Amino acid sequence: MKNKILIIDDDADFVEAISLLLEANGYKTLQAYNGKEGFAQAKEQVPDLIMLDMKMAYQTEGAETAKAMSKDAEIKDIPVILATGIGKELTKKLKEILRNEAMSVKTVIEKPIEAKELLKIIKNYIGESGGKEHRELIKQITSFANKWKGKKGNLVMILHEIQNYYGYVPRGISFQLSRLLGIPLARIYEVITFYNFFKLSPPGKHVISVCMGTACYLKGAAELVDKIKSLLKIEEGQTTEDGLFHLQVVRCLGCCGLAPVVMVDQKIYSKVVPDSIEGIVSRYRQDKS
Ligand code: FES
Structure with a gap:
């Protein structure tokens, strides 16, 4: 710890x-x-x-x-x-x-x-912090950074590694990376914020993905996003204060016939209407205990 x-x-x-x-x-x-x-x-x-x-x-x-x-x-x-x-x-x-x-x-x-x-x-x-696990990660990032140093696209590859490990890109690690690769911290943040995929805060326990692909959008996905935002009091890309839910908007989930689609973790909810959002969310709230 x-x-x-x-x-x-x-x-x-x-x-x-x-x-x-x-x-x-x-x-x-x-x-x-x-x-x-x-x-x-x-x-x-x-x-x-x-x-x-x-x-x-x-x-x-x-x-x-x-x-x-x-x-x-x-x-x-x-x-x-x-x-x-x-x-x-x-x-x-x-x-x-x-x-x-x-x-x-x-x-x-x-x-x-x-x-x-x-x-x-x-x-x-x-004493030292982060423990053995942190030191191991820093070792890993260092060797990865050395391997990709000077190569095109290296930053994105390294950020992927970091996010796979932490679930997001902690700012302390970005700082470390900036020193290791000799590139400005601002550049690292530019890349992180350019790609939707990278997260700057820990994801919630349950990730709610609302599909905004064409079919879902035409069938009212934007209203679903608004409903979730007001219910959970978060914006897209944010996590609720209790760390239970993270909201993200994604492109076509590949099941357009079921539009509009909401996915919670790996479970797909089809033909969702704003009034059913509360019921979906409450199932996962019980997990809190
Ligand atoms: S557009 Fe939403 S599943 Fe294809």
């Missing part, structure tokens, strides 16, 4: 960059953009480590959040890394103060910090 790291920082770009780095190294990340939100997430998700910015809306927001965490029985043992931009001398003093206050803050780091250094510090508190 991956170690979870909660990043609390009001600088969205910093949060994004650190999340990418940590995910590329096998950690799962959670994000919050102020102390209050961070505290709530820490209680709800109980991460393995917290990276907390010192100065957010005000100078000491980070320290106060850390203090509140240290007093909370449920989360007081989670190690906190406090990040500051106050200079080496003050950082040193702050370290002493925090040590004396016996807070859950394990160390104070000075921003910006080298990726290697940060990973070393994190490893020190919670």
Whole structure:
């Protein structure tokens, strides 16, 4: 199981960059953009480590959040890394103060910090993450990337491999791939978003595919899509919050005589009308338990 790291920082770009780095190294990340939100997430998700910015809306927001965490029985043992931009001398003093206050803050780091250094510090508190499985995958991607390096169409092939493994293309892996192949991350995302096939988030437990081929379209498939969207409160290509359903639109499923067709996982539903959608979905909802 991956170690979870909660990043609390009001600088969205910093949060994004650190999340990418940590995910590329096998950690799962959670994000919050102020102390209050961070505290709530820490209680709800109980991460393995917290990276907390010192100065957010005000100078000491980070320290106060850390203090509140240290007093909370449920989360007081989670190690906190406090990040500051106050200079080496003050950082040193702050370290002493925090040590004396016996807070859950394990160390104070000075921003910006080298990726290697940060990973070393994190490893020190919670160990490597992603485990053997992740390391094996990285090995696999590396050898695949080396094999296809410089060849035409290599990126699509590698992305297929990744999606087959994860069920989607995790952004941390894209980041890793960008470094391995020496191509910009933006290019990788360009390819992922160009092809319908690639997914950027984990697919739901049940994949609902609505056929939008000509026959199905003419027989009202678009209304079925609208009905599913409003029922599940998701858009095409999205997964419900509980992870139960993923909605996708596909081309001809090869059974036009049954149009309009909806497929849930591998099961085909024929001549579907909007009113029957709720009944179809409810069969799979029971799986939730
Ligand atoms: S168009 Fe929908 S099955 Fe052929």
